[in-house]
Amino acid sequence: MFDYNFHWRPVMKSLPDLLEAASLTLQVAVLAMVLGIVIGLCLALARLHLRGPVYWFATAWVELARNTPALFQLFFFGFGLGAFGLHLSPYLIVLAGLTFNCAGYLAENFRGGFKAVPETQIRASRSLGMTPWQAYSRVVIPQVFRIVYHPITNQMVWAVLMSSLGMLVGFRELSGETQFFASRTFRIFEYFAVTAVIYYAIVKVILLSSRLMAARLFRY
Amino acid sequence: MISIRDLHKYFGALHVLKGIDLDVQKGEVLSVIGASGSGKSTLLYCINGLEMIQDGAVTVDGIDVHAKGTDINKLRQKLGMVFQQWNSFPHLTALENVALAPRIVKGKSKAEAREIAAKQLQHVGLGEKLNVYPSALSGGQQQRLAIARALAMEPEYMLFDEATSALDPELVGEVLDTMRLLADEGMTMICVTHEMGFARDVSDRVAFFHQGVMEEIGPPAQIFGDARSEHTRKFLANVR
Numbered sequence: 288m289f290d291y292n293f294h295w296r297p298v299m300k301s302l303p304d305l306l307e308a309a310s311l312t313l314q315v316a317v318l319a320m321v322l323g324i325v326i327g328l329c330l331a332l333a334r335l336h337l338r339g340p341v342y343w344f345a346t347a348w349v350e351l352a353r354n355t356p357a358l359f360q361l362f363f364f365g366f367g368l369g370a371f372g373l374h375l376s377p378y379l380i381v382l383a384g385l386t387f388n389c390a391g392y393l394a395e396n397f398r399g400g401f402k403a404v405p406e407t408q409i410r411a412s413r414s415l416g417m418t419p420w421q422a423y424s425r426v427v428i429p430q431v432f433r434i435v436y437h438p439i440t441n442q443m444v445w446a447v448l449m450s451s452l453g454m455l456v457g458f459r460e461l462s463g464e465t466q467f468f469a470s471r472t473f474r475i476f477e478y479f480a481v482t483a484v485i486y487y488a489i490v491k492v493i494l495l496s497s498r499l500m501a502a503r504l505f506r507y
Numbered sequence: 508m509i510s511i512r513d514l515h516k517y518f519g520a521l522h523v524l525k526g527i528d529l530d531v532q533k534g535e536v537l538s539v540i541g542a543s544g545s546g547k548s549t550l551l552y553c554i555n556g557l558e559m560i561q562d563g564a565v566t567v568d569g570i571d572v573h574a575k576g577t578d579i580n581k582l583r584q585k586l587g588m589v590f591q592q593w594n595s596f597p598h599l600t601a602l603e604n605v606a607l608a609p610r611i612v613k614g615k616s617k618a619e620a621r622e623i624a625a626k627q628l629q630h631v632g633l634g635e636k637l638n639v640y641p642s643a644l645s646g647g648q649q650q651r652l653a654i655a656r657a658l659a660m661e662p663e664y665m666l667f668d669e670a671t672s673a674l675d676p677e678l679v680g681e682v683l684d685t686m687r688l689l690a691d692e693g694m695t696m697i698c699v700t701h702e703m704g705f706a707r708d709v710s711d712r713v714a715f716f717h718q719g720v721m722e723e724i725g726p727p728a729q730i731f732g733d734a735r736s737e738h739t740r741k742f743l744a745n746v747r
Contacts, residue, residue, distance in 0.1 A: 405592075407590060410557055410594070411653075414557060414583060415583065415608035415656065417608065425607060426607075
């Protein structure tokens with residue numbers, strides 16, 4: 288029969304610690320996304336416009352990031368580099384792993400976005416005397432941004448949830464912290480239930496703010 | 508004056524323009540007619556440097572369009588262009604569409620650029636639509652927006668690349684009226700067109716292109732009434 292007794296008190300007592308760990312989760316996810324967007328944009332442009340070594344480097348990055356388990360990518364920056372004597376802090380391992388993964392996925396989003404803006408938009412811009420950079424920055428990229436906006440939101444959610452893999456490389460973000468308390472108190476179900484609620488709340492806030500921002504940004 | 512000398516253009520092995528010689532004087536309206544694939548649109552792209560050329564020369568007011576040292580972005584400010592697919596910028600309002608280039612290319616202040624834009628939109632009959640996004644405009648209105656956008660750079664020449672071909676029939680008239688208005692104001696225009704009525708009534712001269720060659724050029728009365736070339740007569744018989 289069901290004879291498990293719930294004990295929520297220890298969870299409530301460590302709630303401030305959990306929330307602090309949650310802010311660390313959010314921090315590393317946001318940072319990985321910012322870096323991922325910048326790198327992903329470069330990878331996409333390299334794949335669209337370049338040939339040779341840079342093209343192959345960008346393609347290899349995208350292929351590896353998208354076609355191998357995210358956990359392995361994290362392990363690479365932890366144990367993989369560790370085997371060569373390069374020891375990153377748990378924070379850096381997670382940041383590097385997440386950035387690598389996000390950049391790969393975002394690169395493909397951006398590539399699709401660039402392809403969706405007709406070539407004729409650039410021609411029209413150039414015919415008005417704009418330089419290639421002006422045409423890109425004023426006409427093409429704003430349109431690409433709208434196309435990739437919702438995929439970026441998805442990737443942001445994914446980054447928050449994926450950061451939980453950090454507990455496997457000893458990072459005390461939200462999941463790592465939860466694991467730590469759970470194994471000390473043996474209130475495993477209670478801890479992870481509360482943490483799940485916290486993750487849910489974080490994601491909901493991200494989705495809601497994304498939607499509000501979209502309504503302000505995109506009037507067309 | 509736009510002067511074209513022995514212009515050759517290839518797309519790979521395809522010889523698209525085979526030695527074109529043409530002068531367009533200030534204030535002149537030239538219509539370019541001919542079958543699809545005869546090289547008419549490519550000619551326009553070669554004039555404003557959107558396409559490279561393989562031989563010959565195009566000069567605009569004495570400046571060689573395809574020379575290495577030419578500031579092509581500056582030269583293009585003289586050459587407004589209107590495309591078949593109107594290419595309005597979907598993320599900007601009508602006013603912003605027109606104000607963008609004066610602001611970032613010519614360095615006008617924001618207020619000045621908006622003033623120019625409002626004036627040009629008024630000019631093409633879109634004075635009521637300043638703050639509307641292109642998605643809420645009809646094809647004809649978007650094409651007039653594109654004309655206003657080109658005019659806002661105060662060009663000395665306007666190149667029209669089949670400006671009405673992609674429009675629903677009932678929307679062609681409003682765009683042709685706008686083009687007529689410009690012609691009446693003395694704008695120098697090269698119009699690649701399938702609108703024979705426009706070519707006959709508005710142009711000073713009509714050029715007929717056939718397979719990359721300018722077969723014939725002359726006043727509309729001659730081209731439409733007494734064409735010398737067999738190809739011209741055949742083409743005109745088919746489009747009528």
